[in-house]
Amino acid sequence: MTDPVPTTEQIEAMLHSHIAEYPDFPAPGVLFRDITPLLRDAAALRAVIQYWITLIPEDIEYIVGTEARGFVLGAPLAYEMGAGFIPVRKAGKLPGTPASLKYDLEYGSAEIQIPENSLPAGARTLIVDDLLATGGTAAATIELTRRFDVEVLGASFLIELEGLGGREQLPGVPLTTVWSIEG
Template identity: 45%
Template sequence: MNPNQRRIVELIRDVPDWPKAGVVFKDITPLLADPAGFAAAIEELVALAPGPIDIVVGMEARGFIFAAPVALKLGAGFVPVRKPGKLPGQVDEQSFALEYGHETLAIHSDALWQGARVMVIDDVLATGGTIGATAELIKRQGAELVHVAVLMELGFLGGRERLAKAGVDTLSAVVTV
């Protein structure tokens, strides 16, 4: 583990029994409050980019926090993927299962273009539902998903394996717990 990764792990707080009994929530707010820790997280995510990237996609809401600065550092555009009803105009939607329910994500129908090199950034990979739905939205627009990078992977939930079965096989995590 490099010094950035150590700092990141030290700044992620466990919150037991939230949002429901038996769940240990990984709280990134202490990491975000620490300028050096936040910078370390962005630096590590940027380092995972496989060559030139046209667009960085981040999902609502915590994915936005990391994806936008990564896009700036990579000289790429940023495209938000949001919950339904949050984007004006024509959108494409994809529903999926979460660890504790169901959700739908939306992207502007004209956000990407044929062959655009897209990198997805999110804070956590849990079961893979959010990233899988986002990958499907990217694919439907004809863009190329070249890499997915997450700050933290909850390896015990099997998200990486589910994504691989769905055809998302280029994924990196800054830290895995």
């Protein structure tokens, strides 16, 4: 038997009570949102995944999840949708000759990689991560994914921090978020 899909109001209340905040981490002035309380509550996590699926396209072939929380959330989404899951890793974590992209963040720079030959040309993909803030990592993930000549149907996030310009960094990419809050 399938559990009923929670309402938007139920999900927002659940996330409000299941997201911890840590000021000045990883740098002064940054308010880190930690999803660990959500992950340790099996019923809450299941409810969020069930709700999230209602927000994204049904014809996804692959979910591309960004390290590390994009793995934790993207893999169960992919499983529930019958889609494959492709990890986007930090540099130096993959064997072989992965596709790589260097990009700037609000407090430094980073490099991400996708395993070689992981996405077939024309595949219908969705980018998934836990948080959309300034959009740098999401934009880099989309750019790197497109190098495989795939169709990026959109990007989806558990939380969007409004007012930080993340959406503006992803022009032309349909976005969905489970919970939008002030950044």
